[in-house]
Amino acid sequence: IAHAGMDALLVFVKGVDTTPAGYQDFGELCWRAAEYGVDVYAYSYLMSEMHPDDPGAAAYYDRVYGSVFRSCPAFRGVVLVGESVEFPSRDERTTGKSHRTASEDGLPAGKPNPGWWPCRDFPQWLSLIRDTVRRYRADADIVFWTYNWGYAPEADRIALIDALPTDISLLVTFEMFENRKLGPVTVSCVDYTLMFEGPGRYFLSEAEAAAKRGIRLYSMTNTGGLTWDIGVIPYEPAPGQWTRRHRAILAAQERYGLTGLMESHHFGFWPSFISELAKEAFTSGSAGPDATLRALAARDFGEENADAVLGAWELWSEGIRHYVSTNEDQYGPFRIGPSYPLVLCRDVRIPDSPHAHFGNRICKSLYGPMNSGRFSVFSLRLPAEIESLAVMEENFAQGARTIGDITTGLPEPLRGNALRMANLGEFISRCAHTVINVKKWYCMKMALLSATGGDAIAALVRDMTALARDEIANAEATIPLVRLDSRLGWEPSMDYLCDEAHLRWKIRQVEQMLQNELSLYSDSLRFGAAQKDDIL
Numbered sequence: 001i002a003h004a005g006m007d008a009l010l011v012f013v014k015g016v017d018t019t020p021a022g023y024q025d026f027g028e029l030c031w032r033a034a035e036y037g038v039d040v041y042a043y044s045y046l047m048s049e050m051h052p053d054d055p056g057a058a059a060y061y062d063r064v065y066g067s068v069f070r071s072c073p074a075f076r077g078v079v080l081v082g083e084s085v086e087f088p089s090r091d092e093r094t095t096g097k098s099h100r101t102a103s104e105d106g107l108p109a110g111k112p113n114p115g116w117w118p119c120r121d122f123p124q125w126l127s128l129i130r131d132t133v134r135r136y137r138a139d140a141d142i143v144f145w146t147y148n149w150g151y152a153p154e155a156d157r158i159a160l161i162d163a164l165p166t167d168i169s170l171l172v173t174f175e176m177f178e179n180r181k182l183g184p185v186t187v188s189c190v191d192y193t194l195m196f197e198g199p200g201r202y203f204l205s206e207a208e209a210a211a212k213r214g215i216r217l218y219s220m221t222n223t224g225g226l227t228w229d230i231g232v233i234p235y236e237p238a239p240g241q242w243t244r245r246h247r248a249i250l251a252a253q254e255r256y257g258l259t260g261l262m263e264s265h266h267f268g269f270w271p272s273f274i275s276e277l278a279k280e281a282f283t284s285g286s287a288g289p290d291a292t293l294r295a296l297a298a299r300d301f302g303e304e305n306a307d308a309v310l311g312a313w314e315l316w317s318e319g320i321r322h323y324v325s326t327n328e329d330q331y332g333p334f335r336i337g338p339s340y341p342l343v344l345c346r347d348v349r350i351p352d353s354p355h356a357h358f359g360n361r362i363c364k365s366l367y368g369p370m371n372s373g374r375f376s377v378f379s380l381r382l383p384a385e386i387e388s389l390a391v392m393e394e395n396f397a398q399g400a401r402t403i404g405d406i407t408t409g410l411p412e413p414l415r416g417n418a419l420r421m422a423n424l425g426e427f428i429s430r431c432a433h434t435v436i437n438v439k440k441w442y443c444m445k446m447a448l449l450s451a452t453g454g455d456a457i458a459a460l461v462r463d464m465t466a467l468a469r470d471e472i473a474n475a476e477a478t479i480p481l482v483r484l485d486s487r488l489g490w491e492p493s494m495d496y497l498c499d500e501a502h503l504r505w506k507i508r509q510v511e512q513m514l515q516n517e518l519s520l521y522s523d524s525l526r527f528g529a530a531q532k533d534d535i536l
Contacts, residue, residue: 004037004271005279006224006263008076008524009033013042016071020045021357030074039076041143042068052121052128057114069136077141078133079171080126082115082148082164085362087125088150089114118160123307127165143218145171150202157202157261161209171262172206174198174249180302182324183384190263192220192227192234193325197244199252207256217258221249224263227273229323230431231335231363232498233272234487237424239277240317243289246281266493273300301419316425319395322386327370328378330433333438335363337431337489338478341509342368342441342468342516348509351502363497367438379446382439384404389439393432400425420485427481427488437471441442449519461521468510468518475503475510 001009012019016024030040046064050057069075086098086119091114095103099113122144130142144164147159150173161170176187178200189196199207203219208216223245236242252258263269263278273296280286287295293313297306333340340363341348347366352359364370369378404422407415441464448460479500482488489498496502 001269002038004224004269004275005282006269007037008039008041008080010043010262010265011265012045013068013078014237016067021355026072027069027074034074041077041079042075043079044081044085046085048085048125051088051090051352052124053090057128058132061128062135064215065129065132066135069133069140070410073137074120075137075140077143077147077169078129079143080129081145082117084115085115086115089117089119089121089125091117091119091121091388093117100395109502112149117147118149118152118157120160120163122160123163123165125451126168129433130168131164142168143171144168145173145220145470146206147171147173147176147220150177152201154205157206158209161206161215162213164213164215166215169218169260170206170210171215171218171220172203172210174203174245175200176223177202180325182381182388185384186382187324187326187381187385189325190327191325191330192222193229193323193330194222194227194238194241194245194320195229195323195325197241198248203252207252207258211256216260217256218260218262219249219252219258220262220265221245222248222263222265222279223261223275223276224269224358226264226267226270228267228330228338229320229325229334230428231267231330231378231494232337232489233424233428233431233490235272235274236273236320236428237274237313237421238317238320239274239289239293241320242274243281243293246278246289250281268492268517270487286380300414301403301406302410302414302456306411308402308406310401312425315395315399315402316428319392319399319428321390322395323373323393324388326381326385328364329365329435331362331364331370333435334431336494336497336502338426338434338471338475339489339498339506340434340438341365341506342438342471342513346513346517350497351505352497353495357493359494360497362514367442379443382443386436386439389432393429393436394430396429400429423481423484424488427478427485430478430481433474434471437467437474440467441471457521461518463520465514468514472510475506479503 001469011024011029013021033040050060088096090096093111094114094117095109095111097113099115103109126144133140134143146157175189175193175196179186180189180196187433189200207217227236228235228466249258276296277292280292281289286292294306294310297309301309341350344367350360350363350365400422403418403425407418407422410418444460444464448457448464451457451460475536482499490496
């Protein structure tokens, strides 16, 4: 982390020396990080059960937040994000309750929970947290992240920023919530994506408001090298697109005083040539992105192979621009890749590790519309998404072949590193293939569930069986890839969900679905024909 030019890390905090995953000696962690010039921030998972106006609120927050900083004043600051803190706001535009609290009548409330809205009393709550924490560390950095309500009307978001105390830091995600045209439909940049380099209008509006008020501005940029585009890879090898983001970030620094970056979240950081590219981009006096990229290609593959490698990297950069950012895919097949199940009617539980922070809870196994965007309908989006992802699949496959062809003439350790990079490119291609198959499967399934004619049902069963067989073959072809590189298929908060064991589980799941569910449609056609013969 220090070698990559980063100067801080983030740890989830539920209490004194307590993370959601269990015990952690925070003081020892801060001491270890300080040896390398790295600060530690607490990401708050702390309870917020009292409103600042409630009697005893000051003492309550001193027990909750104050105890953490009293025990570990070495924490550099605290990061506060709506969904994780969810204080009981009295803003009438919200439910006033945590999203974990069921409504009294069991029906949807029709309002957002406080963690997902720019509540009018956030500044009051934030000031109380600030004063509590700074009682134990006077220079603590209080970071307020507006991640959860970038969808809200700009007037409401800016009104909140205009009311914030100015001695805190505002953290704004760089590309989220931006609407992008995809053929005849519009899609939105949901959780962190490299599809669009940014900045989005949500970021620009809040950056301008923060600059006017003199509030220190940070941004969530994922420039450590990874987003939620594909959940179980170490980094996204698309240097051309990352360079576009770096340039946009530097422009925001110049215009709005952007002074800090959040370069990763719980999907972690993995050193790569992408993080080296970022370090050079953000270091004064560097050679510039084109010269840096060629130098990296020559260093890792030899000068004689640099042009070919740069061509492969550009294919991958163009490929990620054909990625489609949707909740259905980032909480579905793109989250775990080729181990994602094909479900007909009976939903399945993806096996996970009991110790995992999130495990399978952040992957929806029954594919279907979640939040389809304000300007498009789910089923109408799918053909355009499939067409775009087919370009992504081919670009990553072609780039992987190019780098793979180079490896035979390389000495060790260059050869091993090149093999792993080619392997990563093929893995991403196979993830895209799974997502395309899942979308096609959904369309066929919807048609099958509404079909009435025997010929139509028979054709759909035949096509769905062929698609399922293709996806089984895709999963089988992924097994050697995860064997070669054990980092593939893993993510820190989920643990392994696309290793060899999960790929073999997926193959069994699809086989069982074909035998026990899809085959029933063929059986019903034969049974119906037999009845007809008896009647005649």
